[in-house]
Amino acid sequence: MANPSLLILAGDGIGPEVMDEVKKLIAWFDTKGIVTFDVSEGLVGGCSYDAHGTPLTDETMARAQEVDAVLLGAVGGPKYDKLDFSVKPERGLLRLRKEMDLFSNLRPAQCFDALADFSSLKRDVVAGLDIVIVRELTSGVYFGEPRGIFMEGNERVGINTQRYTESEIARVARSAFELARKRGNKVCSMEKANVMESGILWRDVVQEIHDKEYPDVALTHMYADNGAMQLCRWPKQFDVIVTDNLFGDVLSDMAAMLTGSLGMLPSASLGLPQANGRPKALYEPVHGSAPDITGQGKANPIACILSFAMALRYSFDMGAEATRVEKAVEKVLADGVRTADLMGPEGGTPVSTTQMGDAIIAAMEASL
């Protein structure tokens, strides 16, 4: 049987730095005879623009459609800020999400015990936290038409459109309910039904899907602004949060700080199951290309490594090996190994990106 296939798109900024640590893990799994991936690499984002004049070539897009899973680092950076919108690095990532139809973006926020004092919130608020934000990823205001900057009279007007169809809401709601059934059996849906028609439809459809198909799951609704406040006030009230593309983007960065650092948050972007039973899938850290720390060896690779663990679980049915990676991360953190983003106000000596990766490999080795 053919080896499982991976396409690595490390991208820009710290993307390649954190992805190097994932490559070490892939090599480790190979050396140990646990699993050998058929790995190919490609360009996305600014590096692709530099090489080809586009943030994603058709060839790379086609390869992404063929493989079992895509691993992505991060895209973007100040060098590209003034580019025409159509060729900005971020458009490469949006194209991947849209054309692969990766509508369900799972963004778990889990607070490792060793980091409960590193969150900007009190230990009691975050210790033991384990929630998942399910973000709709292929529609909403990032994709709606009309969009653009137009002249209206003698001034410019910027337009983006929030647009959701019933079926788009229904499918992401189903993925949230399915996930909840495997966890705490609770879903909180967040929108702004008080001020947006798309929010009214969102609330109605989520409720309908619940009543018809998932009456056993506890469902609540919350306005997204209150949701942001509740995430800071008492995040452990949540199990699964389902929300739209924009609110999910913002709320998940916020949830990152409940775990100690944005450098800790992984994600899985999943489509519907294909004929082989596997969903189309892309795995990437929640963070961006972090231009402020690029090239300094300061990036925390854990979000990218935990994204690879999600790939093992969701694309390759290797739950036990995913747990092995997660436990290795937990062990390293418990041993006090910290990248700079995880330093408390009292300071200490941070390890580099590669040292963190090496420590995680050593913990994997010890787990055998």
Ligand SMILES: NC(=O)C1=CN([C@@H]2O[C@H](COP(=O)(O)OP(=O)(O)OC[C@H]3O[C@@H](n4cnc5c(N)ncnc54)[C@H](O)[C@@H]3O)[C@@H](O)[C@H]2O)C=CC1
């Ligand atoms: N999925 C993606 O590829 C994303 C790309 N971006 C792009 O990244 C660029 C920078 O955006 P920002 O708003 O600065 O967001 P960012 O997520 O890159 O960085 C925000 C802050 O978090 C820190 N940070 C992020 N990841 C870290 C890590 N692994 N370890 C330690 N510290 C980390 C950064 O140093 C920075 O201070 C922009 O071009 C943006 O469009 C932003 C978010 C997601």
Ligand SMILES: CC(C)CC(=O)C(=O)O
């Ligand atoms: C296209 C991305 C840059 C948007 C983003 O911040 C994200 O998906 O987290």
Ligand SMILES: [Mg+2]
């Ligand atoms: Mg974001």
